[in-house]
Amino acid sequence: MIPLIQARELLVKRGSTQILRDVDFQIAPREIVTVVGPNGSGKSTLLKALIGAVPIAQGKVTRKTGLRLGYVPQSLQIDPSLPMTVGRFLNLPRKSPRAERDLALAEAGAEDLADRQLTDLSGGQFQRALLARALLNRPELLLLDEPTTGLDQPGQAAFYRRIETVREQLGCAVLMVSHDLHVVMSASDRVICVNGHICCEGHPEVVAQAKEYRALFGSGTGGALALYRHQHSHDHDDSCDHAHGEQT
Amino acid sequence: MLDHFLVRAVLGAVGVAFAAAPLGVFVVWRRMAYFGDATAHAAILGVALALAASVPVFAGTLLVSLGMAFAVAGLTKRGVGADMVLGVASHAALAFGLVAVTLVEGPRLDLQAYLFGDILAVGKTDLALIWGGAILVWILMVWRWQAMLLATLSPDLAYASSVDPEREKQVLMLALALVVAVAIKIVGALLIGALLIIPAAAARPFARTPEQMVIGAVGLGVCAALLGLWGAWEFDTPAGPSIVCAAAVIFAISTIFGRKSHS
Numbered sequence: 001m002i003p004l005i006q007a008r009e010l011l012v013k014r015g016s017t018q019i020l021r022d023v024d025f026q027i028a029p030r031e032i033v034t035v036v037g038p039n040g041s042g043k044s045t046l047l048k049a050l051i052g053a054v055p056i057a058q059g060k061v062t063r064k065t066g067l068r069l070g071y072v073p074q075s076l077q078i079d080p081s082l083p084m085t086v087g088r089f090l091n092l093p094r095k096s097p098r099a100e101r102d103l104a105l106a107e108a109g110a111e112d113l114a115d116r117q118l119t120d121l122s123g124g125q126f127q128r129a130l131l132a133r134a135l136l137n138r139p140e141l142l143l144l145d146e147p148t149t150g151l152d153q154p155g156q157a158a159f160y161r162r163i164e165t166v167r168e169q170l171g172c173a174v175l176m177v178s179h180d181l182h183v184v185m186s187a188s189d190r191v192i193c194v195n196g197h198i199c200c201e202g203h204p205e206v207v208a209q210a211k212e213y214r215a216l217f218g219s220g221t222g223g224a225l226a227l228y229r230h231q232h233s234h235d236h237d238d239s240c241d242h243a244h245g246e247q248t
Numbered sequence: 249m250l251d252h253f254l255v256r257a258v259l260g261a262v263g264v265a266f267a268a269a270p271l272g273v274f275v276v277w278r279r280m281a282y283f284g285d286a287t288a289h290a291a292i293l294g295v296a297l298a299l300a301a302s303v304p305v306f307a308g309t310l311l312v313s314l315g316m317a318f319a320v321a322g323l324t325k326r327g328v329g330a331d332m333v334l335g336v337a338s339h340a341a342l343a344f345g346l347v348a349v350t351l352v353e354g355p356r357l358d359l360q361a362y363l364f365g366d367i368l369a370v371g372k373t374d375l376a377l378i379w380g381g382a383i384l385v386w387i388l389m390v391w392r393w394q395a396m397l398l399a400t401l402s403p404d405l406a407y408a409s410s411v412d413p414e415r416e417k418q419v420l421m422l423a424l425a426l427v428v429a430v431a432i433k434i435v436g437a438l439l440i441g442a443l444l445i446i447p448a449a450a451a452r453p454f455a456r457t458p459e460q461m462v463i464g465a466v467g468l469g470v471c472a473a474l475l476g477l478w479g480a481w482e483f484d485t486p487a488g489p490s491i492v493c494a495a496a497v498i499f500a501i502s503t504i505f506g507r508k509s510h511s
Contacts, residue, residue: 053407071408083455
């Protein structure tokens with residue numbers, strides 16, 4: 001099967017410091033891959049290298065021709081002087097038909113946010129607005145960079161469930177950076193553990209047992225993994241943002 | 249009609265307000281206020297070089313402002329503290345410019361004209377340059393509008409959508425240098441920054457989209473230009489500073505009303 005995106009012997013530097021080295025990576029259609037690793041390990045940099053947002057010192061990134069990708073960044077600092085509704089945001093950089101915007105908003109659970117200002121949104125609402133924009137072009141590959149930063153636990157669980165639903169509907173591959181280990185492990189086909197290079201990768205259960213992984217995260221995550229599996233059957237409604245007293 | 253100096257002054261001021269608006273909003277959104285000042289101050293040096301080399305002042309200010317914009321952008325990108333670099337560049341450009349102009353022209357030169365503008369001396373050629381420049385700025389901004397907005401919002405989102413934010417930044421700097429070259433005759437190098445920022449800031453409370461903010465900035469900028477000119481005529485005050493005063497008053501009113509309409 002032709003991979004959607006492929007990196008060969010990637011080297012990324014910031015100044016003279018190596019951020020990532022010897023990275024070989026590929027993702028197949030419909031695959032769910034999660035990148036884990038400690039802070040500053042180069043997880044986000046890997047995603048940015050794949051979308052072309054950081055210069056590559058060595059190696060090569062190849063995309064399937066005409067690959068449609070959707071990217072959800074970790075966070076956005078929006079200057080309060082910039083007026084921007086969610087609906088207008090979805091029209092960047094290309095204007096989309098109203099019906100397509102409404103569909104993407106609905107899929108992301110942001111249907112009631114179209115007329116709201118980006119700067120007025122809560123953390124959860126903002127993530128859904130970003131997700132809606134990423135879904136607009138019907139991506140074959142969805143890239144998510146720690147998409148639940150700043151959300152509380154029910155909010156995180158709801159967001160991840162939404163990603164699962166989206167993937168089922170669109171049939172897209174998902175590449176996700178996360179440090180919510182317990183949340184991530186259960187849903188992924190493959191986990192990549194990064195710390196300046198790829199320490200280990202494979203099926204979640206295999207990676208959780210790998211000594212490289214345990215050296216980074218300790219062995220306590222096995223229990224957390226089991227815990228999350230139970231949580232998975234819980235029913236949290238998406239309106240969890242109400243807990244903060246906000247209108248959704 | 250163009251033979252009357254007041255008509256030319258009005259057309260010149262309106263042209264500059266028109267050119268400054270689409271750039272002013274980006275200067276505000278991207279927090280480039282100091283960057284705009286540094287570029288504008290460099291224009292004085294451009295005047296001196298143009299006079300020394302006997303080339304049109306417009307060309308001199310355009311080139312030196314552009315050079316300044318790219319030099320400062322290059323330095324700040326290399327990780328040198330942006331605020332520090334801009335502080336050094338902005339004041340150094342102004343000081344070197346003032347010294348150079350005096351060396352070239354001798355002490356009899358009327359420095360005020362370059363620092364605060366000389367709107368009542370606007371000729372037909374100046375008008376042609378101002379409106380030609382303004383139209384060019386609008387063509388650039390309309391052409392790159394969507395990409396520039398996305399790059400301003402998030403460089404990473406821009407890359408993911410195959411928009412190169414560095415390129416958009418360069419287009420923005422080119423447009424900025426154009427506005428500086430266009431505006432120096434009207435408001436002078438010291439107050440160009442004010443003309444960029446104040447109308448945009450005054451339009452902010454009433455805008456829900458970026459486009460509304462630009463339209464508001466055009467409207468309020470033109471109002472400020474007309475009010476300022478009227479004030480300058482009525483009270484016999486310098487035109488450039490009077491226009492900026494009018495803009496500041498409009499900003500104050502807009503801020504008060506904007507607050508009220510929100511609460």
